[in-house]
Amino acid sequence: MGLWIFLGVLALLVVGVVAIYNKIVTLENRFQNAWSQIDVQLKRRADLVPNLVETVKGYAAHESGVFEEVARSRQAMMNAKNPDEGAEAANMMSQALGKLFAVSEAYPDLKANENFKLLQEELSSVENKIAYARQFYNDAVLQFNNAIETVPGVFLAGPMGKKEHVFLEIPDSDRETPQVAFGS
Amino acid sequence: MSRPRQQRTPEAVTDRTTGRRIDLYATQTANRRASWALFLAMAGLLAAVGWLLAQAFDPAGAGLFVGVALLVAGVHAAVALAYSDKIALAAAGARKATRDEHRYLVNVSEAVALGAGVPTPRVFVIDDPSPNAFATGRNPQNAAIAFTTGLLEILDRQELEGVVAHELAHVRNYDVRFLSLLAATVGALLVVRDLVMRWAFFGRRRSVGGGGGGGGNAQAKAVAAVALIVLLIVAPLLGTLLRLAVGRKREYLADATAAHITRNPEGLARALEKLRDWRGEPLKVSEGVRHMFFVNPNLKANAAGWFSTHPPIDDRIDRLRRM
Numbered sequence: 001m002g003l004w005i006f007l008g009v010l011a012l013l014v015v016g017v018v019a020i021y022n023k024i025v026t027l028e029n030r031f032q033n034a035w036s037q038i039d040v041q042l043k044r045r046a047d048l049v050p051n052l053v054e055t056v057k058g059y060a061a062h063e064s065g066v067f068e069e070v071a072r073s074r075q076a077m078m079n080a081k082n083p084d085e086g087a088e089a090a091n092m093m094s095q096a097l098g099k100l101f102a103v104s105e106a107y108p109d110l111k112a113n114e115n116f117k118l119l120q121e122e123l124s125s126v127e128n129k130i131a132y133a134r135q136f137y138n139d140a141v142l143q144f145n146n147a148i149e150t151v152p153g154v155f156l157a158g159p160m161g162k163k164e165h166v167f168l169e170i171p172d173s174d175r176e177t178p179q180v181a182f183g184s
Numbered sequence: 185m186s187r188p189r190q191q192r193t194p195e196a197v198t199d200r201t202t203g204r205r206i207d208l209y210a211t212q213t214a215n216r217r218a219s220w221a222l223f224l225a226m227a228g229l230l231a232a233v234g235w236l237l238a239q240a241f242d243p244a245g246a247g248l249f250v251g252v253a254l255l256v257a258g259v260h261a262a263v264a265l266a267y268s269d270k271i272a273l274a275a276a277g278a279r280k281a282t283r284d285e286h287r288y289l290v291n292v293s294e295a296v297a298l299g300a301g302v303p304t305p306r307v308f309v310i311d312d313p314s315p316n317a318f319a320t321g322r323n324p325q326n327a328a329i330a331f332t333t334g335l336l337e338i339l340d341r342q343e344l345e346g347v348v349a350h351e352l353a354h355v356r357n358y359d360v361r362f363l364s365l366l367a368a369t370v371g372a373l374l375v376v377r378d379l380v381m382r383w384a385f386f387g388r389r390r391s392v393g394g395g396g397g398g399g400g401n402a403q404a405k406a407v408a409a410v411a412l413i414v415l416l417i418v419a420p421l422l423g424t425l426l427r428l429a430v431g432r433k434r435e436y437l438a439d440a441t442a443a444h445i446t447r448n449p450e451g452l453a454r455a456l457e458k459l460r461d462w463r464g465e466p467l468k469v470s471e472g473v474r475h476m477f478f479v480n481p482n483l484k485a486n487a488a489g490w491f492s493t494h495p496p497i498d499d500r501i502d503r504l505r506r507m
């Protein structure tokens with residue numbers, strides 16, 4: 001009798017541990033997948049940039065300062081060795097592109113260019129996708145952190161070697177419409 | 185900052201009307217469980233019908249009757265799930281949205297799907313000036329969302345994001361699967377009811393006329409027949425009421441989920457306002473698919489009531505504004 005109770009408790013314990021283990025792994029995979037979604041969008045944006053710069057150069061060749069800034073941010077993204085550098089370069093590119101679009105406001109011919117309009121829609125939608133992908137990443141990280149810091153996940157997180165992950169800081173400037181400063 | 189994106193309470197939103205917190209991730213699991221429970225209930229109900237039928241006509245063949253009833257239940261549910269999206273899209277006259285023609289809609293859908301954490305759905309358009317939308321598909325991997333051209337014309341980007349998020353919320357919450365199963369349940373019961381009615385009025389008369397009645401307890405047979413008829417009349421009605429009630433609740437939940445996905449309840453609220461104030465020819469779709477739309481295509485029917493498929497629009501706007 002005592003043996004059966006012992007075996008029953010043991011079986012319940014095993015089932016519980018397996019369930020928690022699977023939940024933690026699922027949540028970890030979810031936010032890692034979310035991370036790769038951000039990466040896909042950042043790469044797509046970087047791919048659109050040369051095309052955009054060429055188009056704008058055709059109308060506003062002398063705005064070289066802005067082109068250099070965009071090129072530098074793209075270079076920084078290519079050279080990024082870790083996620084932190086990558087995120088910083090991505091923010092740089094957002095700002096540089098914001099300036100580029102602000103500058104193009106002053107060129108009506110450019111704004112009427114079909115190719116430019118298309119690129120503008122594609123880039124603003126990529127920006128939007130990046131914002132949404134980051135938001136989902138943070139949601140997924142929060143769920144993961146909650147799972148490994150609360151009972152019962154906290155008992156398994158240590159043995160599994162899982163640690164709390166940090167949220168992505170979402171720069172406020174990302175979603176602001178660039179302000180155009182004329183004069184000075 | 186055009187919208188607050190760093191709200192740090194993503195797993196739950198508070199419904200201020202009822203004061204309850206809705207756990208958004210738990211609803212998925214709950215819905216999947218409810219789908220199974222519903223399927224089992226349907227199978228049980230049909231088995232009961234089969235058993236009663238056997239008692240009323242031929243107690244020796246009970247096994248056969250129950251077996252046939254269960255087979256009907258299984259096939260009906262499988263077909264309803266497998267073809268739900270194709271039937272819905274065809275019934276609404278939807279065609280695939282191409283990136284070239286509807287770049288804006290496709291981009292917005294892809295973005296919101298990223299925010300909702302579901303695979304990019306197939307996107308369709310319906311050529312109709314009346315603004316509306318719906319989602320279909322048995323799971324997020326097979327989801328399709330459709331929008332009328334009228335909707336695309338009158339909404340701005342934030343409003344469209346709200347509507348897309350609402351539809352993707354139905355997808356992520358497995359609402360479509362649940363409601364398809366529920367509709368299939370009611371459908372299967374109606375099929376069985378019609379068959380039984382036919383047997384009761386024709387088959388039985390013939391057997392009585394032939395003078396054969398295999399003996400047995402005539403009283404028990406009569407009781408079984410009455411129970412059967414009551415069950416077959418009441419069950420589909422209850423099923424329909426349940427479907428409508430559950431559907432209305434799910435509209436509120438999808439609105440709340442959409443507000444969470446976009447972090448922008450105002451966009452969806454404005455979209456609902458525009459749809460409420462829109463005047464024109466209503467969307468022509470059959471009665472059977474009305475419940476799945478974003479707002480009831482019959483605009484006058486967007487009011488409260490037991491038999492309404494949607495909650496009142498004003499109430500939905502009100503709840504969004506108070507989030």
